[in-house]
Amino acid sequence: MKLGEGVEAAIHCAAMLAGVDGAATMPGAAMAEAFGLSPSYLLKHLNMLTAQGILESVPGPAGGYRLARPAERITLLDIVLAVEGREPAFRCGEIRQRGPVRLDASAYVKPCGINAAMLKAERAYRAALAEARLSDIVAAYQSDADPRSVAAGCAFVARHQRPQKSSSTKQA
Amino acid sequence: MKLGEGVEAAIHCAAMLAGVDGAATMPGAAMAEAFGLSPSYLLKHLNMLTAQGILESVPGPAGGYRLARPAERITLLDIVLAVEGREPAFRCGEIRQRGPVRLDASAYVKPCGINAAMLKAERAYRAALAEARLSDIVAAYQSDADPRSVAAGCAFVARHQRPQKSSSTKQA
DNA sequence: TTATCATGGATAACTATTATCCGCAATAGC
DNA sequence: GCTATTGCGGATAATAGTTATCCATGATAA
Numbered sequence: 122m123k124l125g126e127g128v129e130a131a132i133h134c135a136a137m138l139a140g141v142d143g144a145a146t147m148p149g150a151a152m153a154e155a156f157g158l159s160p161s162y163l164l165k166h167l168n169m170l171t172a173q174g175i176l177e178s179v180p181g182p183a184g185g186y187r188l189a190r191p192a193e194r195i196t197l198l199d200i201v202l203a204v205e206g207r208e209p210a211f212r213c214g215e216i217r218q219r220g221p222v223r224l225d226a227s228a229y230v231k232p233c234g235i236n237a238a239m240l241k242a243e244r245a246y247r248a249a250l251a252e253a254r255l256s257d258i259v260a261a262y263q264s265d266a267d268p269r270s271v272a273a274g275c276a277f278v279a280r281h282q283r284p285q286k287s288s289s290t291k292q293a
Numbered sequence: 294m295k296l297g298e299g300v301e302a303a304i305h306c307a308a309m310l311a312g313v314d315g316a317a318t319m320p321g322a323a324m325a326e327a328f329g330l331s332p333s334y335l336l337k338h339l340n341m342l343t344a345q346g347i348l349e350s351v352p353g354p355a356g357g358y359r360l361a362r363p364a365e366r367i368t369l370l371d372i373v374l375a376v377e378g379r380e381p382a383f384r385c386g387e388i389r390q391r392g393p394v395r396l397d398a399s400a401y402v403k404p405c406g407i408n409a410a411m412l413k414a415e416r417a418y419r420a421a422l423a424e425a426r427l428s429d430i431v432a433a434y435q436s437d438a439d440p441r442s443v444a445a446g447c448a449f450v451a452r453h454q455r456p457q458k459s460s461s462t463k464q465a
Numbered sequence: 466t467t468a469t470c471a472t473g474g475a476t477a478a479c480t481a482t483t484a485t486c487c488g489c490a491a492t493a494g495c
Numbered sequence: 496g497c498t499a500t501t502g503c504g505g506a507t508a509a510t511a512g513t514t515a516t517c518c519a520t521g522a523t524a525a
Contacts, residue, residue, distance in 0.1 A: 122373070123481085124294050124382045124411075125513065132407050133388060148470065157391030162515050168472075181523030182469040197410055201294070210296045210382075216305060217442075219329035222449060228439040234430055235304050238369055239296075242421035249414035258406055267400040270389075277394060286524080295512090297482070320501065334484050340503070353492030354500040458493080 122210060124201075127166040130158055131204045132197065132258070134167060138176065139192040139259045140275065141282045146178075146185030151281035166204055173203035183283045192259060198250035211239035294382060296373075299338040302330055303376045304369065304430070306339065310348065311364040311431045312447065313454045318350075318357030323453035338376055345375035355455040364431060370422035383411035 134152045141147055149167055153160035167186055170176040177189045188195065213236035218229050263271055306324045313319055321339055325332035339358055342348040349361045360367065385408035390401050435443055 122294070122296050122377045122382045124384075126386060127514085128383065128411075129386055129388060129407070136407070150470080155392045155394070156388040157393070158388065159515060161517075164471075165515090171471090178471055179523090180469090180471045180521075182467095183524055184470050184522080186471090197414070205294045210294045211300065212296070214298060214301055216301060216328040216330065220327045220449075221329070222327070222445050224439075224441055224445060228441045231438055234433045234437065235301070235308070238425045238430060239300075239422075242369070242418050242425070245421040246414050246418035249417040250411075253410045253414070258410060261406045265406065266403055267396075269396055269400045273394050273396060277392075299483090322501085331484060333486075336502075337484090343502090350502055351492090352490070352500090352502045354498095355493055356491080356501050358502090 125205060127169075127204045128201055130156060130163055131166050131170060131200050134163070134186075135170070135175070135188070135192075135195065135200055135255055136259055136262065137274070137278060138186060138188050139255055140278045141187060142284070144187065144285045145282040146183070146187045146285065147278070147282050148185040151185075151277075155277055155281075169203045170200065173199070175199055175203055179285065183285065185283055188255075192256040193254055195255040196251050197253040197255070197258070198247055200255075201250055209240055209243050211236070211243065213239075297377060299341075299376050300373055302328060302335055303338050303342060303372050306335070306358075307342070307347070307360070307364075307367065307372055307427055308431055308434065309446070309450060310358060310360050311427055312450045313359055314456070316359065316457045317454040318355070318359045318457065319450070319454050320357040323357075323449075327449055341375045342372065345371070347371055347375055351457065355457065357455055360427075364428040365426055367427040368423050369425040369427070369430070370419055372427075373422055381412055381415050383408070383415065385411075 133156055137152060137155065138147060149164050150160045152158075152167075153163045156163075167176060167178075171178050171186070171189075174189055175195060176186045178184070178186050213233050215229070215233065217233060218224070305328055309324060309327065310319060321336050322332045324330075324339075325335045328335075339348060339350075343350050343358070343361075346361055347367060348358045350356070350358050385405050387401070387405065389405060390396070
């Protein structure tokens with residue numbers, strides 16, 4: 122059981138995008154630089170997030186990414202599912218009917234109890250992720266983390282975000 | 294996020310071993326045949342279970358595997374951790390401090406909030422698995438599944454289990 | 466017109482999983 | 496003892512999935 126590294130990158134990027142002002146955007150290259158990631162690969166993951174309606178992208182010289190909705194309505198589950206896919210971690214291969222003792226198909230209409238138990242645990246996992254809002258993550262970071270780290274993060278966002286044409290933004 | 298196929302095999306084998314009488318054992322080859330799996334690879338997973346003290350193995354012509362403790366005290370979590378390893382699915386790479394903006398190490402003493410949230414969800418997952426006892430799985434199977442399937446399973450166990458020398462076993 | 470940036474496809478490098486094979490040790494039955 | 500059966504461990508290959516890179520394309524602000 123393993124989660125891809127893209128999940129960590131996606132959550133950090135989303136948390137960073139929660140700090141940009143209004144409709145301003147942040148280039149993917151800037152976020153790749155901020156976390157020491159390869160730009161071309163990070164864009165793949167950001168693309169997954171835009172495809173799922175979590176991020177919005179703006180092309181062009183002043184373009185970049187921004188959250189598609191307020192951080193209060195984005196959960197860690199949204200991000201994890203967007204990057205890792207919606208399929209459950211446990212996939213029942215129905216090996217109970219793969220042996221040499223072939224019974225009629227009608228003997229297997231009831232779902233496999235093992236599969237049910239595994240999926241129940243996975244629902245608990247997803248429920249816990251669904252309760253973690255991106256705004257909570259950001260708030261906890263700003264109140265708990267080292268002030269130097271918070272200041273550096275805010276400075277980075279202020280330096281790299283690009284205000285959009287038809288919106289009023291306040292530059293820090 | 295993906296669980297290896299060995300998990301499904303391991304749980305099915307453990308459930309089957311819960312049906313053997315007393316100290317009797319069942320050869321790994323028989324279980325591989327029952328589920329249509331490659332014997333040599335299944336033994337690898339069974340080996341993980343024995344290494345973690347979930348199964349016992351007996352070498353020799355009448356040898357095989359049996360549960361190391363009653364099915365009431367074996368949970369799905371025990372099996373999943375034995376096969377998949379104990380490491381959490383989400384591994385924090387600390388990418389927050391991998392960027393070009395190097396702060397002093399003392400700025401990162403507080404644990405990463407994202408990591409904490411992901412691990413909290415994983416604890417919920419494991420807690421749900423820890424509540425699923427192997428005996429519950431077997432009981433649900435015997436009461437809910439198709440009677441033909443149950444009968445076939447019991448017959449297979451009765452046919453392939455090997456009673457041990459120094460123990461009294463009742464042959465069905 | 467130009468430079469910047471997202472998008473998508475193609476592709477390669479790398480890693481983990483899945484699978485197989487063989488020699489070894491243990492042991493029940495003859 | 497001898498033999499056949501079985502688990503154990505190491506070595507190794509085949510396969511799939513992840514990670515990473517590159518390039519051509521389209522959009523757009525200056």
